Amino acid sequence: MDLKALVFSFFNLEIAWEYLPDILKGMVVTIELGIVVALTGLFVGMILAVLRALQIKTLNFFIICFADIMRALPPLVVIMMLFFAFPYIQISMSAFTATWLSLSLVLAAFVEEICWAGIVSVPKGQSEAARSTGLNWLQSMLYVVLPQAVRLTVAPLTNRVIAITKSTALGSVVGLSEVLNNSQSAMSNSGNATPLMLGAIGCLVIFIPVVLLGRWTETRFRWKQ
Amino acid sequence: MQSPILKITGLHKSFGDNEVLKGIDLNVTKGQLVFMIGPSGSGKSTLLRCCNRLEEPSAGSILVDDEDITARGANLNRIRQNIGMVFQHFNLYRHMSVLDNVTLALRKVQKLPKDQAHARGLEALKRVGLLDKATAYPDQLSGGQQQRVGIARSLALRPKVVLFDEPTSALDPELVGDVLKVMRELKEDGMTMVVVSHEMGFARAAADHVVFMDAGQIVEQGPPSQIFGAPTHPRTQAFLARMSEHTA
Ligand SMILES: Nc1ncnc2c1ncn2[C@@H]1O[C@H](COP(=O)(O)OP(=O)(O)OP(=O)(O)O)[C@@H](O)[C@H]1O
Ligand SMILES: [Mg+2]
Numbered sequence: 001m002d003l004k005a006l007v008f009s010f011f012n013l014e015i016a017w018e019y020l021p022d023i024l025k026g027m028v029v030t031i032e033l034g035i036v037v038a039l040t041g042l043f044v045g046m047i048l049a050v051l052r053a054l055q056i057k058t059l060n061f062f063i064i065c066f067a068d069i070m071r072a073l074p075p076l077v078v079i080m081m082l083f084f085a086f087p088y089i090q091i092s093m094s095a096f097t098a099t100w101l102s103l104s105l106v107l108a109a110f111v112e113e114i115c116w117a118g119i120v121s122v123p124k125g126q127s128e129a130a131r132s133t134g135l136n137w138l139q140s141m142l143y144v145v146l147p148q149a150v151r152l153t154v155a156p157l158t159n160r161v162i163a164i165t166k167s168t169a170l171g172s173v174v175g176l177s178e179v180l181n182n183s184q185s186a187m188s189n190s191g192n193a194t195p196l197m198l199g200a201i202g203c204l205v206i207f208i209p210v211v212l213l214g215r216w217t218e219t220r221f222r223w224k225q
Numbered sequence: 226m227q228s229p230i231l232k233i234t235g236l237h238k239s240f241g242d243n244e245v246l247k248g249i250d251l252n253v254t255k256g257q258l259v260f261m262i263g264p265s266g267s268g269k270s271t272l273l274r275c276c277n278r279l280e281e282p283s284a285g286s287i288l289v290d291d292e293d294i295t296a297r298g299a300n301l302n303r304i305r306q307n308i309g310m311v312f313q314h315f316n317l318y319r320h321m322s323v324l325d326n327v328t329l330a331l332r333k334v335q336k337l338p339k340d341q342a343h344a345r346g347l348e349a350l351k352r353v354g355l356l357d358k359a360t361a362y363p364d365q366l367s368g369g370q371q372q373r374v375g376i377a378r379s380l381a382l383r384p385k386v387v388l389f390d391e392p393t394s395a396l397d398p399e400l401v402g403d404v405l406k407v408m409r410e411l412k413e414d415g416m417t418m419v420v421v422s423h424e425m426g427f428a429r430a431a432a433d434h435v436v437f438m439d440a441g442q443i444v445e446q447g448p449p450s451q452i453f454g455a456p457t458h459p460r461t462q463a464f465l466a467r468m469s470e471h472t473a
Contacts, residue, residue: 123314123316125312125314125316126316126318128279128316129310129312129316129318129375129378130329130330131279131305132277132279132305132308132310132379133329133330133334133378133382134302134303134305134306134330134334134335134382135302135333135334136302139333139334143329143333144318144329147320148318148320151320
């Protein structure tokens, strides 16, 4: 195997140039999807954790069921259910919507569990002190419990968000034109692996900043000593 | 006779089948320091916690300055401003500076403007001798200092009565004195206080009234000289004997 062949198949400038627009479009879709999934999942998961803190028995039962099922199911299964199975009950959605919804629900389940663990880790005396000075339940949650819970959850939350944004690539099974899917079709159209290399580089460009952001948040949230 | 600031009548509290308070009657008049003693599990903490409804009483009534705090529809969050609470483990908010700890309720509940809240917070910190720690964080303070911040936090709301639940039990012995000193100064300033504690020396020196509780009931009460000097009930005698063994 000589170097020339390697360069020809993996780093072919001509092909790279031809398919770059496709890959870039895919990157935009991946970024959009990643952002909406992260926002939706974090938001829904946090709301669920706070609702769980209300300690309403039936509500908690449903929240726990949701969290356990969604954490147990492989995200791919959820995506395929929404995209391929739901049309049988007259619910159809685009590949983007199906992927967004599935990954958001899965992320929400993990976020709920992480945030709940964070809330539980704050000693009860904290909210009691807040309540005893006249703060209502929501205020004691917002100003006293959650800010302390957050510190303990930043690291696992960041890891989870990184993992789930990377699984946006799963959208390719339902034909979503995200970066991986576009690179793959470019590869078969061109009969050359260069587009896939471009796709990989595209992923690095997207996800390395996310990983760095994760590192930065971890070092930021510490107690003042 | 002055009407009491805190008037507890027929107070019962059960946790499930476990009746923890079995009919408590107690009056605390303005400026009084009532000191509560009793064996572990006798219901002292539960009694204090009922007084600001951190626990829901099962029956009975509690009046604070003639307002029934157990009444249905009572505005708890307003009422709690009148009843300070100091906890054994301080329960300071670790993510906030000392001043923010003290002013949180002023800002969020009383909705005071920031500068007014700060002024009130600093005034409270001055009373406990910690003006210079306003910008520190709880983890940077000693236990005794943290507890004084806890006291300042309740004082900042200008409560009508302050409840202390074993305020010095979690402290190293050499730090106890500072906290007790602050409490004595409060007493001299006329603050009404209910103190659950094992600091008998403090009780002898500063309490107006001593209450001995056992198994959810008030067994004996009276001035410190009487309770410590000549307790009449055998359970009081036994408890005090055990306590002095401990400290001797
Ligand atoms: N939240 C709760 N749920 C169930 N039982 C409780 C609860 N809080 C207190 N108890 C019970 O009530 C009884 C009285 O407890 P309490 O804490 O009032 O006693 P105490 O006099 O303060 O004791 P100590 O000196 O150990 O602090 C104990 O038997 C305790 O187990
Ligand atoms: Mg207790």
